[in-house]
Amino acid sequence: MSPQLLLIIGRGILAALCYWDAKKQGLSETYAYGLTLLTFFFPVFGIPIYFIVRSQAHVIKSNNAKLPTRLCPKCGHDNPGNLNQCEKCQNQLTL
Numbered sequence: 291m292s293p294q295l296l297l298i299i300g301r302g303i304l305a306a307l308c309y310w311d312a313k314k315q316g317l318s319e320t321y322a323y324g325l326t327l328l329t330f331f332f333p334v335f336g337i338p339i340y341f342i343v344r345s346q347a348h349v350i351k352s353n354n355a356k357l358p359t360r361l362c363p364k365c366g367h368d369n370p371g372n373l374n375q376c377e378k379c380q381n382q383l384t385l
């Protein structure tokens with residue numbers, strides 16, 4: 291086997307591990323794919339970036355998880371927590 295081939299196989303394994311680990315950390319599909327591609331094509335930059343994102347995984351995850359929804363008192367629509375107005379009927383949402 292040529293060294294180039296070994297290098298490609300090594301990068302492939304690394305990328306696969308990154309994908310698997312990203313999923314295990316609870317990162318979304320988009321993050322997992324992005325990091326996988328990054329580590330495969332640019333291992334030198336990808337690996338440090340991967341570890342940075344990975345260390346932030348709990349933050350990303352908790353941000354996604356703790357978006358509280360606000361039920362509209364008028365129409366009962368489940369609005370994202372950051373809205374002050376109902377998406378459906380434009381009723382003012384009070385705290």
Ligand SMILES: [Zn+2]
Pocket residue numbers: 362363364365366367376377378379380381
């Ligand atoms: Zn409403």
